[in-house]
Amino acid sequence: MAYPIYLFNSLTRKIEKFTPLEDNLVRIYTCGPTVYNFAHIGNLRSFLFADLLQRVLKVVGKYKVQWVMNITNIDDKTIRDSSPGSTAWLPEMGRQVPDPLKRLIKFTEYYRKKFIEDIRKVGINLRDFYRMPKATDYIPQMQELVRKIVEKGFGYIVNGSVYFDVSKWRQHDLYGKLYHIDFEKFKEGSRIDADSYDKEEFSDFALWKARKEGEPYWEFVLNGINCSGRPGWHLECSVMEREILGLPFDIHTGGVDLKFPHHEDEIAQSKAGYGVEPTVFWCHNEFLLVDGQKMSKSLGNYYTLRDLIDRGVDPLDFRYLVFSAHYSTQLNFTFQALASARKARFRIQNYIYSLFESYGVEDKSAKIKELRDKIFSDLGYDLQTPKALATLFEFINENPPKEFSQNSSKELLKLFGDLNKIFNVWTIEPKPEEKLFIPEDVKKLAELRFEARKNKNFSEADRLREEIKQKGFQVVDTKEGYQILPIEE
Ligand code: AMP
Ligand code: ZN
DSSP states (O other), rough: OOOOOOOEEETTEEEOOOOOOOEEEEEEEEOOBBSSSSOBHHHHHHHHHHHHHHHHHHHHHHOOEEEEEOOOOSSSHHHHSTTOOOTTTTTTGOOOSSSSSHHHHHHHHHHHHHHHHHHTTTOOOOGGEEOOOGGGHOOOOHHHHHHHHTTTSSHHHHEEEEEOOOHHHHHHHOSSSHHHHHHHGTTTOOOOOSSSSSSSOSSSSEEEEEETTTTBOOOOOOEEEEEEEEEEEHHHHHHHHHHHHHHSSSEEEEEEIIIIIIIIIHHHHHHHHSSSEEEEEEEEOEEEOOOOEEEEETTTTTHHHHHHHHOOOOOOHHHHHHSSTTSOOEEEEHHHHHHHHHEEEEEEEOOOOOOHHOOBBOOOOHHHHHHHHHHHHHHTOOOHHHHHHHHEEEEEEHHOOOGGGGGHHHHHHHHHHHHHHHOOOOOSSOOOOOOOOOHHHHHHHHHHHHHHHTTTTTEEEEEHEEEEHHHHEEEESSSSSEEEEEEEE
């Protein structure tokens, strides 16, 4: 049974009922990583949010999903950090090749692969992605969009770079739908080249940047002018989402910091060039904080997943921690919070184990149905994971599984199985066998028997075998020596 889905739309600032544009299919675009370094766990929160969303749409809404996440492999940072002498170039990447584009690809491919390893570890399945496009594979289409924007009069060329004319666009359409922009600060005709900039620096932004010595570039002639160079970051997403999903698609996700300028600029570009809004729903996750501050590479206050693993953390505990807070609230990361997440995760895991061992008579069907309805409705209503987990704990506390009938246990295991298609942090299996405990005296007797056999003292060996048997164990001779096993009843 499908449950309704509601989502907070940053565009309308309201929770709205979600229905896909096309039949039963949901098309989602997630702004992916900029692959110039290892992703930090704040970045991972934003990809876990998108993962949660696509899983809820599938499991709770019963939709089909096409999930696209791009790889930003060309922008200011990837160029900066792949350049000669950069400390981000690690020895295991091999030699720094002279050709700037080849060098950029070699550098970004290394971090792209590391990124894939990281997202798998936090429970994101690669098969859930419809595509993971790289920006450098869409350059001709990007040039095409620049051309269109200029043709329509919303772009202009300065020294081989192409800029978006914000004041002209504002006479035509709204700019600043997602984010409150103070237009008093806007200086007409002022331009910014940086891919990321603050609202204080708000000006015309670069669609395409003229070639700089030593940087990767693509040939491009526009209106008879040599504009050889490379795309701006915002343009990349406008193009990839249209090429792969078509416009408009259903949902666009990213962290709150991307509302401006990245997503505002994306909307302006797509509308100016293609004449269509890129998406219906804009969904943004809040930040992961550390010591009350945004975790970010520029502040240097960040952990990568590798840092956590080095400290013995199970990445699935991090996944659980992220889902223990609502995506729209800030989450302060501490190791204590991570330990609590682990405890809570295992409390549920142990409950699941015990469901395999209940042989009572209690029929819990009605309660389980109620539980499913409540949890799935809460997940469907703007992905309320904390509420869903609270409901689950309440049930667990009030319903020890020992007395459940086998049928009820099966029903509940089915519900946990479905929940795990979303949370993906548990195993729905009986508890693995404890490692066999063999007492020290049995080990000693087995060793003595082995020696006796080696010395061809078979009567002593048989006597020792009998003594071991009295203690509930048997010795089986193997090629390598012997093995001690418990005696089966
Ligand atoms: P980047 O690799 O810098 O392009 O960022 C990838 C994603 O991570 C974007 O959606 C950002 O909004 C998001 N992001 C960056 N820092 C944080 C943070 N501290 N908490 C949550 N999301 C973040
Ligand atoms: Zn993007």
